[in-house]
Amino acid sequence: MPVIPRLVYLPVVIRFTKVSKRYPTGTGPAVEAMTFHVGRGEFVFLTGHSGAGKSTVLKLMYGEERPTEGDVRVSGFGVGHLGRDELPRLRRRLGIVFQDFRLLEDRTAAENVAFALEATGSRADVIPQRVARVLEQVGLANKSESFPRELSGGEQQRVAIARALVNDPPVLLADEPTGNLDERATRGVFALLTDINAAGTVVVMATHDLDLVRHAARRTLEMRDGRLVYDSSADAGVDP
Numbered sequence: 008m009p010v011i012p013r014l015v016y017l018p019v020v021i022r023f024t025k026v027s028k029r030y031p032t033g034t035g036p037a038v039e040a041m042t043f044h045v046g047r048g049e050f051v052f053l054t055g056h057s058g059a060g061k062s063t064v065l066k067l068m069y070g071e072e073r074p075t076e077g078d079v080r081v082s083g084f085g086v087g088h089l090g091r092d093e094l095p096r097l098r099r100r101l102g103i104v105f106q107d108f109r110l111l112e113d114r115t116a117a118e119n120v121a122f123a124l125e126a127t128g129s130r131a132d133v134i135p136q137r138v139a140r141v142l143e144q145v146g147l148a149n150k151s152e153s154f155p156r157e158l159s160g161g162e163q164q165r166v167a168i169a170r171a172l173v174n175d176p177p178v179l180l181a182d183e184p185t186g187n188l189d190e191r192a193t194r195g196v197f198a199l200l201t202d203i204n205a206a207g208t209v210v211v212m213a214t215h216d217l218d219l220v221r222h223a224a225r226r227t228l229e230m231r232d233g234r235l236v237y238d239s240s241a242d243a244g245v246d247p
């Protein structure tokens with residue numbers, strides 16, 4: 008039988024085209040003329056010095072900020088000109104994780120995760136099962152009744168990741184998700200994000216942790232003063 012070459016079709020999930028962002032009160036552009044794209048299945052690190060523009064890039068992706076110039080497309084949405092009911096629809100297709108976890112302190116781990124389902128109008132009868140499944144996935148099945156104050160930083164971040172994942176988003180955006188964690192918890196959270204990516208979710212992770220970036224051998228976008236100065240996928244012979 009002849010061998011038929013398999014065509015690998017990698018649809019673009021995130022596309023920045025000549026994107027600049029100036030904040031009204033900012034001294035200079037936070038993001039300047041950035042062009043890149045992220046395809047289905049990718050894991051991407053976003054690195055750069057403090058103030059380089061990493062969080063701004065993520066905010067542009069989840070529609071918290073609009074570009075001053077250029078075009079931002081995420082999961083088929085044009086973030087620069089989202090209609091009134093499109094922002095919640097975009098957000099439903101994204102999981103977002105922050106450095107400071109942002110859990111509700113007066114709710115258990117399970118209730119924090121359930122909240123994300125309630126907020127998107129899930130049927131009440133399916134919620135407990137989905138919450139249990141995703142807490143199991145992040146390795147916290149035995150902590151579902153714990154409150155955030157009863158959990159370690161790494162465990163709290165796992166709850167936050169479970170909450171971000173519970174709606175099965177095709178894209179997970181993480182802004183310094185390991186910034187408050189020690190080395191061991193950092194490795195655990197990174198391993199979890201890697202598993203999530205292996206299951207098909209695009210992951211974009213902003214980080215200062217160059218040790219992690221060096222060892223992980225994943226695509227890396229480096230920013231300096233708002234500009235994209237390095238994209239490891241542009242290296243010869245390396246597939247994005």
Ligand SMILES: Nc1ncnc2c1ncn2[C@@H]1O[C@H](COP(=O)(O)OP(=O)(O)OP(=O)(O)O)[C@@H](O)[C@H]1O
Pocket residue numbers: 030031032033034036037055056057058059060061062063064
């Ligand atoms: N809401 C805002 N208003 C005005 N300027 C802002 C605002 N948010 C960020 N900036 C400025 O934009 C630039 C980029 O900030 P951003 O938070 O994106 O950087 P960062 O790479 O995430 O930094 P860090 O590593 O410290 O988190 C900085 O110069 C910052 O002062």
Ligand SMILES: [Mg+2]
Pocket residue numbers: 061062063182
């Ligand atoms: Mg930041």
